[in-house]
Amino acid sequence: DSGVTQTPKHLITATGQRVTLRCSPRSGDLSVYWYQQSLDQGLQFLIQYYNGEERAKGNILERFSAQQFPDLHSELNLSSLELGDSALYFCASSSGGGQNTDTQYFGPGTRLTVL
Amino acid sequence: LAKTTQPISMDSYEGQEVNITCSHNNIATNDYITWYQQFPSQGPRFIIQGYKTKVTNEVASLFIPADRKSSTLSLPRVSLSDTAVYYCLVGDKWDNYGQNFVFGPGTRLSVLP
Numbered sequence: 640d641s642g643v644t645q646t647p648k649h650l651i652t653a654t655g656q657r658v659t660l661r662c663s664p665r666s667g668d669l670s671v672y673w674y675q676q677s678l679d680q681g682l683q684f685l686i687q688y689y690n691g692e693e694r695a696k697g698n699i700l701e702r703f704s705a706q707q708f709p710d711l712h713s714e715l716n717l718s719s720l721e722l723g724d725s726a727l728y729f730c731a732s733s734s735g736g737g738q739n740t741d742t743q744y745f746g747p748g749t750r751l752t753v754l
Numbered sequence: 755l756a757k758t759t760q761p762i763s764m765d766s767y768e769g770q771e772v773n774i775t776c777s778h779n780n781i782a783t784n785d786y787i788t789w790y791q792q793f794p795s796q797g798p799r800f801i802i803q804g805y806k807t808k809v810t811n812e813v814a815s816l817f818i819p820a821d822r823k824s825s826t827l828s829l830p831r832v833s834l835s836d837t838a839v840y841y842c843l844v845g846d847k848w849d850n851y852g853q854n855f856v857f858g859p860g861t862r863l864s865v866l867p
Contacts, residue, residue: 654862682798682857683843698854706769729797737855739786739845745797 643746644689645730651752657718664732670694671713672733672743673705682708685707688713690738720753727751731747760843763862772829774861776842777822787818787825790841792860798841802827829863837865 642665652658653720664671675698684697688707699705702720707713717724727750731743759777761777766772778787786805790798802809804816804825829836839860 641799643797674855674857681859682792684855684857687855695855727795727852729796739788740803741857742788742800742803743798745799748795748797750795 640747641744643730643732643744645728645746645749647749648747649750649752650749651754652720653754654720654722655750656720656753657716658720658751660715660717660730662713662715662727662730662746663731664713664730665744667701668732668734668744669711670733670735670741671707671711672731672737673699673713674729674745675726675729676729676748677723680726684730685715687737694737717751718728722753725753758856760840760861762854762859764865765864766799766832768833768864769817769831772832772836772863772865774827774829774842774863776801776809776827776844777824778842778844781822781844785822785845787816788823788845789814789816789827789845790843790857792839792841798857801840811819811849818822832863832865834867836863836866 661675685699687695733741788803792798817826841860
């Protein structure tokens with residue numbers, strides 16, 4: 640158990656809909672990262688927040704947005720969903736700000752299925 | 755961005771030592787090398803991290819030659835439960851945070867009985 644929690648575990652929705660994925664980092668960690676993993680794309684970094692502020696952006700679509708709240712939990716919002724958005728979404732946390740020595744601790748993931 | 759190259763897959767038998775090599779020819783001075791392990795439908799898990807020479811922990815060893823253009827993850831006496839995908843990550847410049855999180859396709863290790 641990494642100490643990172645993600646809800647829900649599974650989510651099934653229809654195209655065009657909007658969903659929110661939630662992540663609680665390990666106690667004391669200030670950074671939260673979001674990743675998308677699909678069968679044909681591997682693990683793709685989406686975005687990182689550090690202590691409430693956006694720190695780094697990866698391959699995140701404009702239809703996707705995220706935020707980190709004062710209690711450090713984070714939410715990833717996915718809108719206008721398409722079939723291709725079906726994937727595992729992982730959240731990770733680290734104590735630092737994303738330096739290359741930071742160890743990231745990954746949550747169990749949310750499996751999103753768009754029908 | 756420090757690009758990495760790993761074998762796509764490897765097979766081994768229980769009890770053998772497995773060595774997975776990662777090439778990173780344009781590694782920068784500040785870069786560290788980090789390995790993660792991922793089981794199906796689970797998030798990646800940190801295994802080991804190093805900067806140069808050799809690092810060992812209770813799970814694995816990491817060998818890094820003097821030129822740091824490659825690194826080798828060594829798993830001693832693997833078991834069936836070591837079947838997973840192994841990712842090699844090399845951090846970019848200190849302040850290019852977003853570029854530190856590039857997971858390549860990884861190496862799919864299959865341990866056979």
